[in-house]
Amino acid sequence: MISSFFKELFNRVNRGYWSYLIVIGHIVAGSFLVYTQPRSNLAFLVLMTSFMSLYFFTTSLRFKLIAAVILALVIIPIVGARNIFYLEVIFQISVFAALALGLNIVVGFAGLLDLGYVAFYAVGAYLWAFFGSQQFYMLHYAPGTAPAALPFFLPGDAFYMFLVVGVIIAGLTGILLGLPVLRLRGDYLAIVTLGFGEVIRVLANNLDKPLNFTNGPQGITPIQRPTMPDFAVDWFNSVFGGVVGHNVSAAVMYNLMFYMFALAVIIVIIFVTRRLDDSKIGRAWTAVREDETAAIAQGIPLVKMKLAAFAVGASFAGVMGVLLAASRTFISPESFSFMQSIGVLTMVILGGAGSIPGVILGAATVTILNLQVLQGFSLYLNELRQSDAVIPIINFAWKDLSNQLDPAKYQRLLFGLILVLMMIFRPAGLIPAARRKRKIDLEEN
């Protein structure tokens, strides 16, 4: 009943100029709130949800594009430059959105449940970590024993080349893993990919001997960043300095740059995904997902199609891995745990497997829940704990609250809850995938 009420309300306001006014109002209100209250999580949420009203309200395509460009390329960088915590959240959203879009091809389109997706992310990350750091010269030193002041193997600018190399190597890894595995169906495939994900992590953990490739559990650092064009910081400060209120440092500018990179990758992924989806390949993927036996009877080569899905998904994870290694300048096996795979899968399922806007929404929701809501709640509880506040009636002093009850530690609970609730109430996700409607001119007879 409530949902029908909202639907009715939405349909009433989603008309003519009203929809434009609401979208503009939402963006302006969000920007204003974030600008005046740069520390408020709520204000940030208002701004982020303006992407949703932009998506849902009926406006012209040109308006949508312009508004999206202004939001993504002007407002968000300014907001991020004013508060680097927001920038971090936004960057993480973009990274996870890209990963979720990549996994969406494997899980959403081709229906292959991949529980080890971050393995490919790790491949990309370690690829650049190895070549973009001193690690190459540390091959013969056990972790921690290498002399200081070793040279870097490749210059930072090789990063740009490695964006492409990362795509290729991760894609090839996808094919290599896929070849023996993709003959399996459903549950079996899920189990094997789960194992593979762990294998890659354990390899990263242990490949510090006999030759020190990964520096073991300590991880690799420092990893080079590409050189930024000299004028970038000055240009940003001269254009946006006034609005931001202070001059940004090169470090913040780097974060902005990596956000832009992630955005570019997302756009490429969306482009490729949409075009593939509506073609022989995409239809074959969906057919395989829907019914393997029927698909193969139509002449669709199962293994080849699954390999293609695996390789495309993996290559997107690979490029994001390269980006992650460069942006963090530090990576360790910890970053590629099973939980990460589950996290990305949660985003896909929450948003709607097979649905591009859904998956992006899922990535944003889960990341914000993780980084802002849970942590915000943690902070609040901590404040209570440090105060003398007491819950009346049961006489419970907040300071007796166990540290174990720190909401920030409940990430897994959150993932679990999301998965369970979605499967029960909305198995197709927040924004379910829709099939394209075709108009066919055919003389009726």
Add this chain to the structure above:
Amino acid sequence: MALLEINNMTKVFGGLKAISDVTFSLEKGRIVSIIGPNGAGKTTFFNTLTGIYKPDGGTIKFNGKSLVGLRPDQIAACGIARTFQNIRLFPDMTVIENILVGMHIHFKQSPIQTLFRLPGFKKEEAEAEKKAARLMQYVGLKRVENELAKNLPYGAQRRLEIARALAAEPLLLLLDEPAAGMNPQETEDIIRLFRHIKTDLGITILLIEHDMRVVMNISEDICVMDYGEKIAEGTPQQIRANTRVIEAYLGRGAVAGQHEEKMQ
């Protein structure tokens, strides 16, 4: 030369001979039925023929080419299309997409053409769409192109499955109990459709069917299976009179008398 020539095909599951030593040949342009009691091995016969199961012995030659050892998709590409006993559509794809998937082996678009929407891609897609729409009309599906396959009524789903199979432009069409669950009117319509497919499109049809009205009405030849063996083959008249067939259906002792009802 026959379109399909099967010699001594055998398929064993554990200790059970699902198909034993079946020899069968099918001339081009004919409509032939395979009948037999439940568990006779009819569907296994189809599945072995289309490569879902690997035969344990014997040879299969289709259009001059051996099918033994080929994958199901390769066999489909040789020109064999099929429908399934318990309809297997792609439920969450639209009707037209289902048919487009059926055309998979005929698409020539390269990934580059696909990514950049080059003219070759657009032309191919537009032509395929038109052809799919024509196929929809041909099997009698009206104005449902954007409907999800799972939302169609049962009879329409059967028709869609046939349209999908026809989309591959096969030489041989295998139909597994196409009239199952249909009312007399629908059954009559579908018999007419099969006749059209044979005469208009020149496609050879091999069907498994339990409904004797369909079998006797449409088949030029009938092949009878029981316990994995071919026990009889001939025209509908011959099969009607064949004592082994009557035994297989009604048991020994029934031969003497009352088989007329069942067979008509």
